[in-house]
Amino acid sequence: MANASRNAGAERDRHRRWAPARDALWDFIAPWLDDGARVAIVGAGNGDDLPLRRIVRRAGEVVLIDIDPRAAQGARRRLRRAERRKVAVVGHDVTRGGADRVALAVLRDGDGDSADGAAVGIALAEPQSDDRESGSVRPAALALRPDLPLPGAPYDLVVGDLLYSQLLYPALLDLGVDPDRRAAALARHARHLTRAVVARLHASAPRVVHLHDPLAWWDGHEQPVGLEAVLARAASDGPGAVLSLAARGLGPHESDPRTALADLGITPTATALWRWPFADDVDYLVCATYAGPPREGT
Numbered sequence: 001m002a003n004a005s006r007n008a009g010a011e012r013d014r015h016r017r018w019a020p021a022r023d024a025l026w027d028f029i030a031p032w033l034d035d036g037a038r039v040a041i042v043g044a045g046n047g048d049d050l051p052l053r054r055i056v057r058r059a060g061e062v063v064l065i066d067i068d069p070r071a072a073q074g075a076r077r078r079l080r081r082a083e084r085r086k087v088a089v090v091g092h093d094v095t096r097g098g099a100d101r102v103a104l105a106v107l108r109d110g111d112g113d114s115a116d117g118a119a120v121g122i123a124l125a126e127p128q129s130d131d132r133e134s135g136s137v138r139p140a141a142l143a144l145r146p147d148l149p150l151p152g153a154p155y156d157l158v159v160g161d162l163l164y165s166q167l168l169y170p171a172l173l174d175l176g177v178d179p180d181r182r183a184a185a186l187a188r189h190a191r192h193l194t195r196a197v198v199a200r201l202h203a204s205a206p207r208v209v210h211l212h213d214p215l216a217w218w219d220g221h222e223q224p225v226g227l228e229a230v231l232a233r234a235a236s237d238g239p240g241a242v243l244s245l246a247a248r249g250l251g252p253h254e255s256d257p258r259t260a261l262a263d264l265g266i267t268p269t270a271t272a273l274w275r276w277p278f279a280d281d282v283d284y285l286v287c288a289t290y291a292g293p294p295r296e297g298t
Contacts, residue, residue, distance in 0.1 A: 002170035007045050007071035015048045017277050021286065024274035025211070026051035028288045029159065031295055032207050036060035037156035042094060042201060043163025047075025049276070050161065056083045063152050065090045090151045094197045095167060102193070103171040106185040153204035160201050160210045162286070165252035167193045190254040198260035207292035210257040214246045218282040223249045227275060227283050239271040243287065258289055266291050 029051075033039065037059050044050060044064040052075060056062050064072040069091030076087045093099070150158065168190050172182045201208045217227055225245060234242040247253060261268060268289045276284040 002174040003045075003166055004068040004071070005174070006170060007068050014279075018048050021049055021274060021276045022051040024272070024286070025049065025288065026054050028270075028272045028290070029055070029157075029209055030058075032209065032290055032292065033058055033157055038152075038154075039063070039157045039159070040065055040150055040152065040155045040204065041159045041161055042066075042150065042197075043161040043166070044072045044075060045161070046071045047078070050075070052087075053079060053083060056086050059086065062087045063090055063155070064088070065092050065094070065150060065152075067091065067093050088152075092151055094150070094163070094200060095193055096148075098193055098196065099168050099171060102168060102185065102189045103175060103177075106172060106177055106181060107175050147203045148200060149204040150200060155205040157207045157209070158201045158205040160197070160208065160212075160257060162211045162213060164194050164197065164210075164212050164255040164257050167197065167255065169252065169255075186252075186254050190252070191259065194255050194257060195260040195263050198257050199264055202264070202266060202291070205292075207290070210261075210289045210291070212255070212257050212287055212289075213252070213276065213284045214243065214256065214287050215249045215251045215285040216278070216282065217284075218279075221250065225249070227285060230285060231273065231275065234273045239273050239287070242273060243271075246285065246287075258287070261289070261291060269294050 033055065035058055038061045039055060039059045040063045041050065041052075041055075042065045044052075044066050045068065047064070052062075056079060064075060064087065066072045066089075069089050072089045072091075076084055076089055079087060168186060169182075172185060177185065198210065201210075215223055215227075215230070217223055230242050230245070233245070243258070253259075258268065268291050270290040272288045274286050274288075276286045278284050
């Protein structure tokens, strides 16, 4: 409900305003997108940040996976009829109820202690030995497995589209959890949820692109460095230097998919950074991470 309400409240002019971010994403993703590929985009939402038409034209099939399928259906409707035939929408919670369990436990007991088992289980649970021997998995175990592929898998390419910081935070905010308890809950649970989602994406395709928003700027939300300085340093010293700097700023570091990749022993292949003009007075830094086989000759 929290994510759906945000999709429904999207500003009408943002599709135009976000055009540079769509171009940047296309430049990053195009080398990893083969002609005729099966592609899943997780957290597609309204699709305003996605170069969806360009992806669809090259791909053989595109599946938009989102907890709010109505928003994704709206993105599909903006395509031409021939393009829409190649696009499917799947309503799916990639945490399989884990984020809801954590949010409600925080609301109930203040710090989410009663959800620790759920949150850790999402990241680490395996089927029990009797399940392996019988060849079946009990529904409860199935709901917690991080190695469970996405609906429709396997894919050739999966994109995690700026969903990681939205897995838990919007629900806590809309439930009225006070800032201190909210911060404690995110510190306790968000890393586990993010790791589980990242693991599911990598169980679904050999090539995965993760998009996340490590920093943001608006009046009253100060950062140790400005966005233009960040992008200039990225151009001169590379994204790695900037990400080390970003780690000292105010951002959803507990939801960083790059931390999850490190936890899972997965090494990023390529990284890029760009400006996301979220609103007239709000800018985000987008970090795009590709993990998968490199291009030939690289």
